[in-house]
Amino acid sequence: MQFKSTRGKVAGKGFVDTLLMGLADDGGLMVPERIPAVTDQTLASWRGLDYISLFLEIFALYVGDDIPREDLRAMAERSYGRFRDPQVTPLVRVKDGLHVLELFHGPTFAFKDVALQFMGELYSYVAQRQGEIIHILGATSGDTGAAAIEGVRGKEGIRICILHPHQKVSRVQELQMTTVDDANVLNLSVKGNFDDCQRVIKELFADLDFKSGHHLRAINSINFLRILAQTVYYFYAYLRLDEQARAGKVDFSVPSGNFGNIFSGYLAKRMGLPVHKLIIATNENNILEQFVKTGVYRSGDFRSTHSPSMDIQVASNFERYLYYLTGEDAVKTAAYMQTFHKDGEIVIEGEELAQVQRDFAALGVGNARCLETIADFKTQHDYLLDPHSACGVAAAEACGGTGETVITFATAHPAKFDEAIKLCEIEQEIPEPIQELFAKSQHQVVVDYDKAFIVRQLEAFYNGVNLVGGTEAHE
Ligand SMILES: Cc1ncc(COP(=O)(O)O)c(C=O)c1O
Numbered sequence: 006m007q008f009k010s011t012r013g014k015v016a017g018k019g020f021v022d023t024l025l026m027g028l029a030d031d032g033g034l035m036v037p038e039r040i041p042a043v044t045d046q047t048l049a050s051w052r053g054l055d056y057i058s059l060f061l062e063i064f065a066l067y068v069g070d071d072i073p074r075e076d077l078r079a080m081a082e083r084s085y086g087r088f089r090d091p092q093v094t095p096l097v098r099v100k101d102g103l104h105v106l107e108l109f110h111g112p113t114f115a116f117k118d119v120a121l122q123f124m125g126e127l128y129s130y131v132a133q134r135q136g137e138i139i140h141i142l143g144a145t146s147g148d149t150g151a152a153a154i155e156g157v158r159g160k161e162g163i164r165i166c167i168l169h170p171h172q173k174v175s176r177v178q179e180l181q182m183t184t185v186d187d188a189n190v191l192n193l194s195v196k197g198n199f200d201d202c203q204r205v206i207k208e209l210f211a212d213l214d215f216k217s218g219h220h221l222r223a224i225n226s227i228n229f230l231r232i233l234a235q236t237v238y239y240f241y242a243y244l245r246l247d248e249q250a251r252a253g254k255v256d257f258s259v260p261s262g263n264f265g266n267i268f269s270g271y272l273a274k275r276m277g278l279p280v281h282k283l284i285i286a287t288n289e290n291n292i293l294e295q296f297v298k299t300g301v302y303r304s305g306d307f308r309s310t311h312s313p314s315m316d317i318q319v320a321s322n323f324e325r326y327l328y329y330l331t332g333e334d335a336v337k338t339a340a341y342m343q344t345f346h347k348d349g350e351i352v353i354e355g356e357e358l359a360q361v362q363r364d365f366a367a368l369g370v371g372n373a374r375c376l377e378t379i380a381d382f383k384t385q386h387d388y389l390l391d392p393h394s395a396c397g398v399a400a401a402e403a404c405g406g407t408g409e410t411v412i413t414f415a416t417a418h419p420a421k422f423d424e425a426i427k428l429c430e431i432e433q434e435i436p437e438p439i440q441e442l443f444a445k446s447q448h449q450v451v452v453d454y455d456k457a458f459i460v461r462q463l464e465a466f467y468n469g470v471n472l473v474g475g476t477e478a479h480e
Pocket residue numbers: 115116147148149226260261262263264265266267314315393394416417
């Protein structure tokens with residue numbers, strides 16, 4: 006399988022080159038040259054496969070000869086062997102027509118572990134096999150950073166720098182990232198929001214001299230590997246439904262921010278998974294809801310909510326969807342993206358908007374509704390949702406119903422967001438690995454939202470020099 010860019014100026018790249026490129030060199034995002042088809046017959050033959058076997062079947066469609074299957078299997082076994090549930094992403098039936106897919110059984114208690122545990126293994130493999138220097142640069146609203154750091158901490162040949170918005174992540178998310186004391190990890194706590202962090206790293210990846218000079222590699226969902234690894238659990242969840250549910254319509258409700266998780270669902274559907282509707286659940290940062298309802302994609306004012314990982318205005322994967330919406334028209338996609346950068350909005354109309362509304366339903370869940378959903382779900386089903394997953398359930402309740410079965414994603418463990426759970430007057434048991442974080446010391450550099458200063462920090466770190474001093478260092 007070969008990969009190409011949504012902006013049309015990069016093509017013919019293999020799987021490993023696509024992994025290493027991250028953001029496409031023409032500023033677009035990498036996608037497969039053709040989406041492989043999974044026939045009904047193949048899908049039926051996958052029924053009963055365990056998670057890793059299913060993962061290998063799906064990856065085989067994309068990896069080509071780049072990595073031998075036994076090497077992929079060994080990496081997948083190490084990655085998913087660290088999950089607390091043997092099913093990796095168990096599907097829990099809550100009531101008739103409603104299932105929760107639990108994606109939080111990995112080391113950092115969020116869905117990001119599913120792709121990032123494997124990505125850490127893969128980067129390490131490539132570093133050893135190709136003698137590659139891997140300098141990871143990523144932005145996080147809390148969960149990607151923790152999962153990526155956990156995936157590569159202490160690994161030879163790899164350094165990782167993560168930017169997170171200062172004091173805009175939950176306490177546990179901050180501790181997960183900053184209590185790691187391996188020398189190959191740098192946390193920059195940026196006085197700004199997640200969009201600011203993401204903007205800086207996208208600019209640095211788009212600067213090809215800087216990118217190649219510093220061997221920059223991406224762990225965010227701009228990297229196609231993230232998208233692919235996340236498609237596996239859509240197939241897994243569907244195949245775990247009973248026959249009757251599979252015979253009906255199946256919707257997925259997906260707590261969304263950067264549009265990576267739901268884009269994986271879109272890809273799975275294009276591959277042939279019989280998905281009826283993809284429901285985009287956002288919080289008060291509801292640019293995606295507005296887009297689905299009106300065709301206008303415009304970032305608004307940033308809002309801090311109970312679901313901080315979804316406090317995102319500019320969704321980086323939106324471009325991948327636009328590419329398919331325009332019928333894989335790279336020129337039109339590039340023009341849309343240029344308009345967005347110039348005018349701050351994109352307007353979709355006519356048949357394209359009708360297609361958006363066939364593909365997706367959407368709901369932006371307000372803060373009060375998020376907390377009510379947590380409390381009600383606990384009372385009615387004795388199931389504690391984290392605030393992101395609660396947005397998913399609220400959206401499933403509001404927008405589902407056209408499907409006969411909704412699978413709603415639990416994207417994080419509630420213990421990561423005890424601030425919100427306490428507001429619902431619910432006491433939860435905190436798992437030991439999270440409790441232990443509170444006794445550890447933190448390492449982070451607090452920096453202004455100042456690209457030049459951030460670049461100096463990065464250069465020092467990637468050159469193996471001691472840090473040049475942030476406004477506040479090593480708490
Ligand atoms: C817990 C949680 N839920 C949902 C999301 C949104 O996922 P995505 O950015 O892939 O849309 C995130 C962050 O990405 C998250 O950390």
